[in-house]
Every structure is written in C-alpha cells, then in structure tokens.
Amino acid sequence: MSTRDLVLVALFAAIIVALGLVPPFTLGFIPVPITAQSLGVMLAGCILGARRGAAAVLLVLLLVVIGLPVLSGGRGGLAVFVGPTAGYLAGWVAGAFVTGLIAERLVRETQPELAQFLGFLAAAIVGGIGVVYLFGIAWLSYSSGKAFMEIAMASLIFIPGDLIKAFIAMLAGRAVLAGYPLLPART
Amino acid sequence: MDIVFSEASVSFAGRPALHPLSLRLFERRIGIIGLNGSGKTTFARLINGLLRPTIGQVTVGGLDTVKDEAAVRGRAGFIFQNPQHQMILPVLSEDIAFGLKNRRLSKEEISARTDAVLERFRITHLAGRRIHELSGGETQLAAIASVLVTGPDVLILDEPTNQLDLKNRRLIEETIAGLPEQAIVITHDLPLLDGFDRVLLFHEGRLEADAAPQEAVRTYRRIVGC
Amino acid sequence: MLTGLDIAGDTPLHRASARLKLILLFLAAVALFLVHSPWALAAAAIIAVGLYASTGIAPGEAVRRVRFVLFTVLLVAVANYIFHSLDDALAVLFRLGALVLLAAAVTATTTISAFMDEITRLLRPLERFGFVRAADVSLAVGLVLRFVPEILARYGDIREAHRARGLRVRPLGVLVPLIILTLKDADTIAMAIDARAFRRQ
Numbered sequence: 001m002s003t004r005d006l007v008l009v010a011l012f013a014a015i016i017v018a019l020g021l022v023p024p025f026t027l028g029f030i031p032v033p034i035t036a037q038s039l040g041v042m043l044a045g046c047i048l049g050a051r052r053g054a055a056a057v058l059l060v061l062l063l064v065v066i067g068l069p070v071l072s073g074g075r076g077g078l079a080v081f082v083g084p085t086a087g088y089l090a091g092w093v094a095g096a097f098v099t100g101l102i103a104e105r106l107v108r109e110t111q112p113e114l115a116q117f118l119g120f121l122a123a124a125i126v127g128g129i130g131v132v133y134l135f136g137i138a139w140l141s142y143s144s145g146k147a148f149m150e151i152a153m154a155s156l157i158f159i160p161g162d163l164i165k166a167f168i169a170m171l172a173g174r175a176v177l178a179g180y181p182l183l184p185a186r187t
Numbered sequence: 188m189d190i191v192f193s194e195a196s197v198s199f200a201g202r203p204a205l206h207p208l209s210l211r212l213f214e215r216r217i218g219i220i221g222l223n224g225s226g227k228t229t230f231a232r233l234i235n236g237l238l239r240p241t242i243g244q245v246t247v248g249g250l251d252t253v254k255d256e257a258a259v260r261g262r263a264g265f266i267f268q269n270p271q272h273q274m275i276l277p278v279l280s281e282d283i284a285f286g287l288k289n290r291r292l293s294k295e296e297i298s299a300r301t302d303a304v305l306e307r308f309r310i311t312h313l314a315g316r317r318i319h320e321l322s323g324g325e326t327q328l329a330a331i332a333s334v335l336v337t338g339p340d341v342l343i344l345d346e347p348t349n350q351l352d353l354k355n356r357r358l359i360e361e362t363i364a365g366l367p368e369q370a371i372v373i374t375h376d377l378p379l380l381d382g383f384d385r386v387l388l389f390h391e392g393r394l395e396a397d398a399a400p401q402e403a404v405r406t407y408r409r410i411v412g413c
Numbered sequence: 414m415l416t417g418l419d420i421a422g423d424t425p426l427h428r429a430s431a432r433l434k435l436i437l438l439f440l441a442a443v444a445l446f447l448v449h450s451p452w453a454l455a456a457a458a459i460i461a462v463g464l465y466a467s468t469g470i471a472p473g474e475a476v477r478r479v480r481f482v483l484f485t486v487l488l489v490a491v492a493n494y495i496f497h498s499l500d501d502a503l504a505v506l507f508r509l510g511a512l513v514l515l516a517a518a519v520t521a522t523t524t525i526s527a528f529m530d531e532i533t534r535l536l537r538p539l540e541r542f543g544f545v546r547a548a549d550v551s552l553a554v555g556l557v558l559r560f561v562p563e564i565l566a567r568y569g570d571i572r573e574a575h576r577a578r579g580l581r582v583r584p585l586g587v588l589v590p591l592i593i594l595t596l597k598d599a600d601t602i603a604m605a606i607d608a609r610a611f612r613r614q
Contacts, residue, residue: 004603006549010556011595011602017415017557018564036584047592059553066528066554067418067520075481077418077520082442082512083482084489144489145505147496151489168584175589180597237604260610271563272598273605276555285555286609289548319562334609 005052012048012056016040020072037072039165041092042128045099046120046173049184054097061089087139091132099127104186109177120173124166188248188262188340188369189213190234195243197229204229206393207243214384218400219373220407221389227373230389231343234371235263248340264339268346270330279329280314286337304336324355331362341369348376377404415558417525422469426522431531434519441515445508451500454507461514468521482513564595
C-alpha cells in the first residue's frame with residue numbers, strides 16, 4: 001500500500017466515524033431516520049474500490065475494538081462484537097470489499113452517466129446489502145437460539161431503508177467519481 | 188550544505204513547470220520569490236525529493252534526491268504551505284515524536300529530544316494540546332519544531348507567514364531569523380527577506396533573477412509592473 | 414472529543430494483561446455457547462454482572478454503554494419465548510447478556526495503548542509475510558483521531574454554506590462535497606508523511 005493509499009483509507013475511516021457522530025438524516029418522504037454510518041460502508045467500496053474500501057471499514061472496527069465509541073450513537077468496545085447484531089459489523093468489511101469489486105468491474109470514468117449509476121447501484125445492493133445481510137443473518141441465526149428463522153425474517157424489515165441508502169450511495173458514488181475519481185478500474 | 192541543480196527541469200504531462208536550471212546553493216538564508224504558479228514550489232520540492240526532476244539531477248550534500256531519497260529527506264526538512272496538513276497525529280507531543288519513530292531510538296531518547304525541541308521553540312506548554320485546537324502561529328511553530336526534531340541540515344519553508352496575523356507573522360519572522368540551520372524560504376512576504384544572503388526570482392518557470400534581496404525584489408516589481 | 418471507554422482504576426481486572434483478558438473472554442464465549450441449561454447460564458450472567466461492577470464504573474455509565482446491545486439481546490429472547498419456550502428464551506438472554514457484560518468489563522479496564530500493543534504483537538507474524546505493517550496500522554489509527562474533528566468542522570461549514578445560499582440541507586448536498594474535500598487532502602498529507610521520512614523501508 002502506498003502512503004497515499006494509507007492516507008485515503010484513514011481519511012475515509014475518519015469520514016465514517018464522523019458520519020456516526022452527526023445527527024441522522026431524515027428524508028422528507030419517509031419518517032425513518034437514516035443513520036449515515038452503514039451508508040459509509042457502501043460509499044467506501046464505491047469510492048475507494050475493494051481493497052482500500054474494506055481496509056477503511058476494517059480500520060473503523062479496529063477503533064471500536066480498542067475501546068473508542070465511534071459507532072453511531074456513541075457505541076463502541078468489545079460488547080458490540082458479541083451481541084446478536086455483531087455479524088452485520090463483520091459483514092461491513094466483506095460488504096465494502098464486494099461493493100468495491102463490483103464497482104471496479106462495472107464502472108468506468110468514460111461510460112455514459114446511466115451506466116455508471118446502474119453499476120454503482122448494483123455494487124451497493126449486492127455488496128452493501130446482500131453480503132452484509134449474509135454475514136449478519138448467519139451470526140444472528142447462530143447466536144439467537146431456536147427462533148433463528150423468525151428472527152432472520154424479522155431482520156428483513158430493514159431492507160427498504162437499506163435500499164434507500166444504496167440509492168444515495170449510487171448518487172454520491174457517481175458524483176464523487178465525476179469530481180475526484182479514485183476508483184481503480186478492473187477488467 | 189551544498190545543494191546542486193544540474194540541468195534539472197520538470198514538466199507535468201508534457202507542459203514545462205520548471206525550465207532546465209543549473210545552480211549551487213550554499214548560503215545560510217536563501218529566499219525564493221515569484222508570482223503564483225511561477226515554479227517556486229516546484230523548485231523547492233525538488234530539493235528534498237518530494238518531486239523528481241523530469242530531466243537532470245539534484246543533489247543535497249552530494250546525495251542524489253532520486254537515488255538516495257530517504258537519506259535526502261533526513262537532511263532536508265520541508266514545512267508545507269498549510270502546516271495543518273503536515274501535523275499528522277492528534278496531539279502535539281505525539282506528532283513531534285512521530286518523526287523520530289522508526290529510527291531505532293529508545294523511548295527515553297525520543298521523549299528527551301521531543302522535550303528539547305518544544306523547549307527550544309518555547310511551546311512546552313502546548314505539548315499535550317490537540318493539533319486542531321492550536322492557533323495559526325502555534326501551528327506554524329509546532330510544524331517547524333516537528334521537522335527540526337529530526338535534525339535536518341537545511342529547512343525549506345513554503346510561505347511560512349501566509350495566513351498569519353501581524354503578531355504571529357513577526358513571531359515566525361524572528362524564529363526564522365534565529366535558526367542556526369540553513370533555511371530556504373518561499374515567500375510573498377517581501378520584508379521577511381531583509382538580511383537574507385541570496386534571493387531567487389522565478390517567473391513563468393524560469394529563474395529570472397539570482398541576486399541580493401533588494402535587487403531581486405526590484406526586478407520582481409519591474410516584471411510584474413507594480 | 415474521542416476519548417476511550419477505559420475507566421481509570423486499580424482493580425484485579427485493570428491489573429490483568431490485555432492478552433489474558435482477551436483469551437479469557439474468548440474462552441468464556443466458547444463455554445457459554447456449549448452450555449444450554451438456563452440455570453447454569455443464569456449463574457454465569459450473575460458472575461458477569463459482578464465482574465462488570467467490579468471495574469468501578471459508575472452505575473449510570475455502566476447501563477448507558479450496554480443498553481443498546483442488551484436491548485437487541487432482549488428482542489431475541491422475546492422472539493424465542495413467543496415461538497418456542499421460556500427455557501429457550503432465558504438461555505439466550507443469559508448467555509448473550511453474560512457475554513456482553515464480560516466484553517464491556519474488558520473494554521472498561523483496558524487502555525487504548527494496551528490494546529494497540531496487543532494488536533501490534535498479533536500483526537507481527539503477518540508483517541513477516543508482507544501483508545501489513547504494524548507501524549502503518551498505528552499511524553492509520555492516529556490519522557483517524559487527528560482528522561475526525563476537522564471533518565466534523567467541515568461538515569458544519571458545508572451545512573452553513575448551504576443555509577447561507579438559501580439551499581435546503583440534503584444528505585447528498587452535504588456528503589459529496591464533504592467526501593471530495595476531505596479526500597483531496599490525501600495527497601498533501603501523504604506528501605507530509607513522506608517528507609518526514611516515516612515509512613522508510
């Protein structure tokens with residue numbers, strides 16, 4: 001990793017931490033507040049690509065492990081890694097990686113805008129939702145005793161909110177690509 | 188310390204930023220002036236290897252800035268235009284100690300050197316402060332301390348009094364005047380150059396004048412027309 | 414602004430090494446998942462409450478730190494009660510509850526630098542294979558702590574600029590400039606790190 005990559009990873013991790021400290025966004029037409037931190041996971045992949053994006057998320061989790069309250073709502077410490085939702089946190093790293101991998105393959109600076117939008121949307125949905133839920137539900141099922149099927153089903157109520165985040169990640173990913181491209185291309 | 192440019196030039200994407208230049212710098216106080224985009228910063232960055240000459244060679248104390256990059260960085264310290272950016276760790280004393288890490292020094296040695304440089308610039312009381320809470324003048328002093336702690340022979344300062352109020356400007360001017368180290372100062376603050384040994388004037392990527400301060404400033408005013 | 418969750422003190426847990434505590438926490442997790450009797454798990458939970466309290470943490474702070482995670486544990490327990498049995502519900506409640514409290518006790522009694530030292534030691538084998546450098550990891554942690562306050566200040570500035578121009582503050586309108594302005598500093602910061610010759614090979 002070059003020094004610049006190291007700095008990009010640290011700055012993005014700092015952005016994710018900052019997003020956990022600001023009040024949640026509320027979208028005009030939906031009453032549910034959007035915590036920007038899990039949006040940061042999708043953005044990490046869309047903007048920095050697979051390796052650096054996953055490293056940025058991993059760095060945030062490292063800060064949580066060493067006892068800094070950097071998750072939204074001032075949460076932190078080892079306790080969040082043993083609760084029933086710990087799988088989602090592990091899923092963040094893999095999710096950012098897969099988001100980045102797909103974005104690197106599908107999105108090019110030279111493409112028409114629409115293709116870029118669709119590429120980012122696919123990346124955010126598959127990586128930022130699919131992969132994150134895969135990890136999240138796996139641990140939730142294992143840790144939550146006999147009612148794992150019911151609980152796994154119940155967790156799906158968050159999907160609509162996450163689809164909105166994927167949509168925001170798509171718009172922001174494409175805007176950052178236009179303003180300050182960093183995404184490595186992969187064929 | 189002898190700094191030697193041998194037909195060194197820089198171009199970005201084929202566009203020349205600095206035309207071929209040969210000179211030898213050995214004076215204690217050297218000023219660099221010129222308009223924005225005249226090649227001043229490019230010239231300064233060549234000296235500690237932050238930028239490599241596209242053609243030609245630059246040596247510092249006989250060391251090549253490309254081949255002996257790490258050694259050159261140890262000899263030539265660089266203070267950036269926005270010192271906020273060069274302070275890397277959250278707390279001042281940590282940031283100063285940062286430059287000494289990875290140098291196989293003992294913990295005691297690192298803290299002794301850190302204390303000494305804080306004392307030298309009379310900022311011991313700021314040691315435990317967070318970087319983002321320091322004032323402009325404090326940040327600039329801290330940046331100079333953080334670079335000098337590693338003991339470079341020459342210090343390159345890129346517009347050190349930029350963005351400072353009158354009082355802090357005075358403080359930094361006096362600090363620079365008092366440095367025993369060789370200093371190369373890029374500046375728009377022309378009174379700062381009083382007492383300098385040599386001033387280089389850059390214009391459109393070329394060395395336009397290489398003279399005593401007054402004469403270089405006179406040429407500068409003539410070229411710019413004000 | 415960003416201060417650690419460790420609490421100053423000199424209790425037995427404070428004196429134990431970070432490594433010992435992490436190993437014990439791991440073993441406790443394995444053991445708790447092997448046990449199924451609600452009574453044995455209840456005993457474990459009581460011990461965990463005792464250990465968490467022994468750290469000397471103030472009661473209000475103690476609750477505030479774990480309430481969100483314990484709330485998710487409670488939800489899971491309630492689901493087990495509704496769909497299965499009280500025994501299943503109690504087993505999950507005490508098992509995860511105990512684990513959360515034990516983890517919180519380790520966090521409360523271990524300083525950030527003790528954790529970093531342990532992580533540096535764990536990374537050493539990886540370093541040998543060239544995957545990652547421990548010095549880079551501690552540099553990255555320092556950089557995050559250094560730049561979070563600046564990013565928050567910038568976030569405030571961008572919101573203010575929107576209001577000054579009479580624009581509604583939308584997530585995208587804030588996020589995009591925040592990200593671009595922040596990442597654009599990467600070149601200068603990287604150059605400053607190189608100029609100070611930190612990452613010499």
